[in-house]
Amino acid sequence: MMKKILLSFFFFVVLISVRAEYDSLFSAGTLRMDYYHAGDAQNEYFFFKEFIHEPFWGGSHTQLIDAFEYGNHRVEMTDLATGNLLYSRGYSSLFAEWQTTAESKILQRSFEESVVMPFPKNPVKVRLLSRNRQGEFVLFLEVVARPDDYFIRPAAQLPCEVHQIHGNSDPAHAVDIVVVPDGFTRDEMGFFIEKAADFANHLFRYEPYRSHSDLFNIRVVAAPSAESGVSVPAKGIWPQTAVSSSFYTFDSERYCMTNAHHCLRDLAGLAPYDQIYVLTNTTKYGGGGIFNFYCLSSALNQSSPQIIVHEFGHGFAGLADEYYDSSTSYDSFYNLNIEPWEPNITTLVGFGDKWQSLLDPDTPVPTPDTPDWEGIIGVYEGGGYSAKGIYRPSRDCLMHTFKGEVFCKACQQAIVRMIHIYTD
Numbered sequence: 001m002m003k004k005i006l007l008s009f010f011f012f013v014v015l016i017s018v019r020a021e022y023d024s025l026f027s028a029g030t031l032r033m034d035y036y037h038a039g040d041a042q043n044e045y046f047f048f049k050e051f052i053h054e055p056f057w058g059g060s061h062t063q064l065i066d067a068f069e070y071g072n073h074r075v076e077m078t079d080l081a082t083g084n085l086l087y088s089r090g091y092s093s094l095f096a097e098w099q100t101t102a103e104s105k106i107l108q109r110s111f112e113e114s115v116v117m118p119f120p121k122n123p124v125k126v127r128l129l130s131r132n133r134q135g136e137f138v139l140f141l142e143v144v145a146r147p148d149d150y151f152i153r154p155a156a157q158l159p160c161e162v163h164q165i166h167g168n169s170d171p172a173h174a175v176d177i178v179v180v181p182d183g184f185t186r187d188e189m190g191f192f193i194e195k196a197a198d199f200a201n202h203l204f205r206y207e208p209y210r211s212h213s214d215l216f217n218i219r220v221v222a223a224p225s226a227e228s229g230v231s232v233p234a235k236g237i238w239p240q241t242a243v244s245s246s247f248y249t250f251d252s253e254r255y256c257m258t259n260a261h262h263c264l265r266d267l268a269g270l271a272p273y274d275q276i277y278v279l280t281n282t283t284k285y286g287g288g289g290i291f292n293f294y295c296l297s298s299a300l301n302q303s304s305p306q307i308i309v310h311e312f313g314h315g316f317a318g319l320a321d322e323y324y325d326s327s328t329s330y331d332s333f334y335n336l337n338i339e340p341w342e343p344n345i346t347t348l349v350g351f352g353d354k355w356q357s358l359l360d361p362d363t364p365v366p367t368p369d370t371p372d373w374e375g376i377i378g379v380y381e382g383g384g385y386s387a388k389g390i391y392r393p394s395r396d397c398l399m400h401t402f403k404g405e406v407f408c409k410a411c412q413q414a415i416v417r418m419i420h421i422y423t424d
């Protein structure tokens, strides 16, 4: 008994000192940096726009340094005086995907992006890094942020109600999802909130989310659009909506995303968040999800439950697509000479760091892609938009098709590990 009391006292003291350490470095809220990510297939540039002080910080107070090295890019915040690393996070972008399209070979384009970090008490350096084709991080932008700088803009006080629809945990110990509507008018706000409740039910239908549902908070920002629906350029449909979502991203019909990223962040920042999910008012099949950037999908399609959980796999856990049909606009998305950073695909260059520990010692590598191996974790050729040279953990998975309605064990493991980053 005494041991138990001593042990809980020890954890209490650790908790207090961790809180004190966070409070000595950061004040309330988020430092958001807006910028433009521009270039073409060969070149990239980051152009600073502005810093914004948002009222909430949805992230952890203890796990401030990135544990995974996922993502094509990384944000780092260092103390200006000491150079100590205070915060880092990996993320990916629409720009990085666009760099693998044919258009990027003949055109320079720019994309809106933002990074968020806890609001510092002392002057800091914010650094943006991006991976080269060899997978190494290269520094692209370095900006000093002084917390008393009068150019740090306070977040806009947008007149949108925020509703908590799932969970009631401290944001510092929960995965906080903010759901933002697009293409729902003021009269359709009640309908949107019903669809957001469906979003929560769909997500928690699948493992490992089901058994971890108490570690999630889901909030919705009731932001109305002037007009109903979503843009479909090839059909001449262009409604005025809150975050300007559009099908035919990169001229791929089902790829629905937005380039109004700063506007999306303004709405998301009305609640504490770790992940942004945009639900669009359309029955048309489609969506997208980018790691630590945002996810977006149709609220009203019959496959919405599977699309939601698939896109959230990208946005939350950094999972790769395990499919390899010809339905995307990408040319050689992955460099086959290096190990991709995503936890659920491998080029076999560095497989030891992936799901090898989940394999039965008798399972051959590569594993035959035949019905005998159905449901068995292995190393199956084909994945990451390529039939050759990239391997996936299971014959089927929600990151591959929606037939089996389950995540493979490698994806489940990656999701659980990510949940603990936000909640431990």
Ligand SMILES: [Zn+2]
Residues within 6 Å of the ligand: 322, 344, 393, 394, 397, 398, 399, 407, 408, 409, 410, 411, 412
């Ligand atoms: Zn999988």
